[in-house]
Amino acid sequence: MIRICHDLEALSLAAAELFAAEACQAVRVHGRFTVALSGGSTPRRMYELLAREPFIEQVPWQSTHIFWGDERCVPADDPRNNALMTRQTLLDHVPVPPGQIHPMVCNSSPLEAAVEYEALLRSFFAGGRPRFDLVLLGLGENGHTASLFPGTSVLDDQQHWVGEVYVVEEGLQRLTLTAAAINQAALIVFLVSGHGKAPILREVLKGTQDPHSIPARMVKPVDGGLLWMVDRHAACLLRQRKE
Secondary structure (H helix, E strand, C coil), rough: CCCEEECCCHHHHHHHHEEEHHHHHHHHHHCEEEEEECCCCHHHHHHHCCCCCCHHHHHHHEEEEEEECCECCCCCCCCCCHHHHHHHHHHHCCCCHHHCCCCCCCCCCCHHHHHHHHHHHHHHHCCCCCCCCCEEECCCCCCEEECCCCCCEEECCCCCEEEEEEEECCEEEEECCHHHHCCEEEEEEEECHHHHHHHHHHHHHCCCCCCCCHHHHHHHCCCCCCEEEEEEECCCCCCCCCC
């Protein structure tokens, strides 16, 4: 399903509304809301809106558990750190209990960090599958999502929930949820904004290329929902009507 918004501000507002609605629904149904957040520039405005009225009062923060879909292996105070951005824009301003915030941490080797985060997830989900209520994803111009990059070995991992990956273009190690873990979510939402994303968005939605060359195409929920929330600039090459 594709939802096209006028611009980034409208997209951010719609995403914040969806976040609040999904949180309330999850808490009503099973007493907690579990979400895997995305880094990058697109969700920043959504996070800022969630930290303000009316959303700060609408979201059941005390019953919310925060995870991340990926992280760069940089210090916690590095501007490139996804968790730092989210704390500054959202988590430092809402009443989520600190023990319910679960960042990916690379204090050890990337492999050890991936093993540790997977152990945390397996404990949290009590031996079941990683059934996040909501997973937020972005889309890179090369087709990556989370830290699932074209041509990397983590794309073939069907056994683990968390993997480590070296991104040659950045010279950085990253941690990421695997496609196998992401696809267990109840709802997966891509947030895509800007003219620069238009060509790759069209390619992803056409679905004609090998998923290994466009990893975002590997996101196919097992028994959940998939929603693309995009602004009209990203959607300019699609034949869709905007909101």
